[in-house]
Amino acid sequence: EAGVAQSPRYKIIEKRQSVAFWCNPISGHATLYWYQQILGQGPKLLIQFQNNGVVDDSQLPKDRFSAERLKGVDSTLKIQPAKLEDSAVYLCASSLDPSGGDGYWVEQYFGPGTRLTVT
Amino acid sequence: GNSVTQMEGPVTLSEEAFLTINCTYTATGYPSLFWYVQYPGEGLQLLLKATKADDKGSNKGFEATYRKETTSFHLEKGSVQVSDSAVYFCALSDYKLSFGAGTTVTVRA
Numbered sequence: 001e002a003g004v005a006q007s008p009r010y011k012i013i014e015k016r017q018s019v020a021f022w023c024n025p026i027s028g029h030a031t032l033y034w035y036q037q038i039l040g041q042g043p044k045l046l047i048q049f050q051n052n053g054v055v056d057d058s059q060l061p062k063d064r065f066s067a068e069r070l071k072g073v074d075s076t077l078k079i080q081p082a083k084l085e086d087s088a089v090y091l092c093a094s095s096l097d098p099s100g101g102d103g104y105w106v107e108q109y110f111g112p113g114t115r116l117t118v119t
Numbered sequence: 120g121n122s123v124t125q126m127e128g129p130v131t132l133s134e135e136a137f138l139t140i141n142c143t144y145t146a147t148g149y150p151s152l153f154w155y156v157q158y159p160g161e162g163l164q165l166l167l168k169a170t171k172a173d174d175k176g177s178n179k180g181f182e183a184t185y186r187k188e189t190t191s192f193h194l195e196k197g198s199v200q201v202s203d204s205a206v207y208f209c210a211l212s213d214y215k216l217s218f219g220a221g222t223t224v225t226v227r228a
Contacts, residue, residue, distance in 0.1 A: 110164070112162045
């Protein structure tokens with residue numbers, strides 16, 4: 001079974017430029033997540049999609065970050081304009097539908113990430 | 120809010136040594152607890168999990184027990200190998216994953 005695919009793997013841009021990342025989740029996974037992992041920190045959830053609807057984007061800096069998941073499959077995350085502090089690894093993950101009562105959990109499968117350097 | 124605090128690294132060990140990585144958490148309710156591992160050049164992978172108090176998660180010789188009384192989920196392995204060199208993340212979930220900062224472990228032959 002193919003895993004979560006991300007591209008590009010590496011990107012270097014100057015501040016104030018724009019950049020986009022692409023993610024293709026595991027086939028059949030309805031839920032897709034974007035995380036930001038700054039060096040020396042754990043991943044932080046930016047946005048969660050359920051099919052093509054947004055479930056949680058409370059930690060997405062909406063003045064410069066945007067994400068979409070057209071047709072409920074692939075997703076793109078965009079930064080415009082980029083700042084130095086956006087330098088990080090951007091991880092995409094996918095999972096089956098979470099459902100059920102309290103404590104129910106579904107495994108998230110992570111892609112290899114895109115390492116962004118803003119100079 | 121929910122948070123996870125894990126032992127700072129880096130940790131360097133010799134092969135066959137005993138490994139412990141401490142993890143404590145703060146949460147409302149009854150979260151599930153996890154250890155994720157990131158091998159060099161690879162994506163994050165789930166190593167083990169525990170979904171309720173006193174549960175023990177285990178995989179690949181690693182173990183961790185969900186201790187509600189001490190709000191801890193320490194990771195242990197009795198005899199590490201060079202192939203265990205990786206970054207280990209403790210995490211909790213109450214519908215959303217919250218990760219610790221990660222601990223880099225290097226095992227030398």
